[in-house]
Amino acid sequence: MIAVAPDPAVLAGLASTRPEPAGAAFLRTGGHARRLLLLKTLLVRVRRHRDAVAPAALRSFEAGWLLLERTERADPDVVRAALDYPTTGTWLAAALTEPPGAGLDRHLAYFELLAVTAALRAGLRMDLTVEAPDGVIPLPGLGRVVAGGPGRVRIDARSRSVRIGSVDGTGSRAVLRRHARGAVRAVTGSGPGWHGVRALPGGATRLEDLDPYRLPPGMGMPARAAADRADTDHAGWAGSWTAARGLLRATDRARSFEVGRTVDVVVPLVPLGTRSIGATLGAAPGAILMTPAVGALDMVETLVHEMHHSKLATLHELVPLHGPPPPDRAAPTYRVGWRRDLRPVAGVLQGAYAHLALADLWHRAARAPRGSGVPGRWRAQSARQFDHIHDQVVEALALLLESDELTNAGREFARQMRTHLASLGSGRRALGPHCAHGT
Incomplete structure (x- = not known):
């Protein structure tokens, strides 16, 4: 949750599902701020319960934190990209919900590899060893190194080359190359132990x-x-x-x-x-x-x-667009046209929003002129799909606007969704003459 709601025009733009720079920037900026808050929450949790964390996992986590701070001083954009990478969010969610024990220790050890990846992208020199219980070193967003059996793996990063392999010299090795392409740094890899994200x-x-x-x-x-x-x-x-x-x-x-x-x-x-x-x-x-x-x-x-x-x-x-269910009674559920099961208000809103985006897409596809590159088969199919989903979204939005579970922001969001759907019209007349003709 953030302290300041977006400008009403930004919220309306997001409700319409149409791509707009202001809405995209709001989600990116807010999502990054939330990611930082969750990372700080994990740091506080680790420090508060450090006696319950295995010493090796604690050392790894703290080393990762120091390395990430060092990298941020050198290249903050690289650190931001590493923290905003989708799998970082999944890792954070797992680490924050895992009780103390071996599972949490494994999650904490991963953080050092996240920091290593950012440092590699930023071009930092380093020479360190990390634990690889299964012989695999994941480098989030970059790839992974399969070094062989369990043990310690050395990461030796010079100015342009990085060598990664087991400390004892056995098993597979990987060599990474760092390339400067203007303001952008790229990392490529080779060797039998290297598998890069494609x-x-x-x-x-x-x-x-x-x-x-x-x-x-x-x-x-x-x-x-x-x-x-x-x-x-x-x-x-x-x-x-x-x-x-x-x-x-x-x-x-x-x-x-x-x-x-x-x-x-x-x-x-x-x-x-x-x-x-x-x-x-x-x-x-x-x-x-x-x-x-x-x-x-x-x-x-x-x-x-x-x-x-x-x-x-x-x-x-x-x-927040809707509140939690009332504590004294079961949360209401609703029937929507695109599902057989009853849905809570969160599911109704999610489904209505995703189907509004599809209705917008199908509306544009059905109206696409000949020669636009849109196949005639899809133009005709989109017209049928728009017809099918339009009334279902209308009904779902009516349910939402009658619900007392939406917040003020959520109710305004649903109103703006309804406004955009109305702007698309309804039925084949709204789609124009192009939709009835295939090629």
């Missing part, structure tokens, strides 16, 4: 199939599983991503730019059946988890849908 084409989004915190255990019903590197078809993902971004750019250029700026990582999930699945984590804004898409249309819709779940979760953390 970028998706045409931007900064990465296919994250390495980080141990990319997916919490037991997420979803049934439980989802993150795909391992060996089971990830990078070429297939890259092709789907390129096709989806091209289709989105032809349909809604502003939305395409928003995806490129907002989606930091795509986390591949192990497929369950033939239906594509997407998900987000409230603790990890900027990450979209999904099974391989069935074509470009499927990926576009999944990206837009899940991105708005993530945006709304971040906004609610900064400006």
Whole structure:
């Protein structure tokens, strides 16, 4: 929760689901401030209960804190990027909720590797050893080093090269190279022990199939599983991503730019059946988890849908849109058109927001002129989907505006959502003549 609510125009822009720089900046800035607060909370917890932390884990955490401070003095932007990386949020959530014991000790040891990664990106010199209980050194957002069996691993970072391997010289080794490209520093790796995070084409989004915190255990019903590197078809993902971004750019250029700026990582999930699945984590804004898409249309819709779940979760953390359920009675639940089960007010708001974004997308796709690059099949399909979802969102917003669970900000947010939906019109007449014709 933040002390100062956003300007009403910023809140209205976010409610419309349309990409706007002011709304994106508000979420990024507020999300970073919250990340810093959670990190400070973890520091206080560790210091308060230091007697319950294993000495080695405590030394590792404190060494990481000192290294991160040193890196921030050299390059604050690098530290900010490391702290804002999606898996950092998942790690923080795990560390803050884990009771003292071996589990918490493992979480605390990871922090030193987060600091090491930032220092590597900033170009700092260092020569240190870290514990690798399973012989693997994750470097968040960069990659991982498989050094062999359990033991201590040395990280020797010179001006341009970094050597990482077991202290006793056995097992695999990795060599990283640091390159200065203007104001941007890049790190590349080689060697049998090196596995780097791979970028998706045409931007900064990465296919994250390495980080141990990319997916919490037991997420979803049934439980989802993150795909391992060996089971990830990078070429297939890259092709789907390129096709989806091209289709989105032809349909809604502003939305395409928003995806490129907002989606930091795509986390591949192990497929369950033939239906594509997407998900987000409230603790990890900027990450979209999904099974391989069935074509470009499927990926576009999944990206837009899940991105708005993530945006709304971040906004609610900064400006609460609804209150907790009443302590003296069960929380009310509601029926919505897109789900078979009854939903609490939080679920109704999340679903309405994500489907409003899809309605906006389908409205634009259905109105796209011939020759725009939007396939005629999708224009016709989008018109049908817009028709189908429009009234469902209208009904959900009516439920929200009648609920006493929304805060004042939440009620105004829902009103602005309703205003934007009304601006799209309803039915095929609102979509114009283009929607009825395929090619």
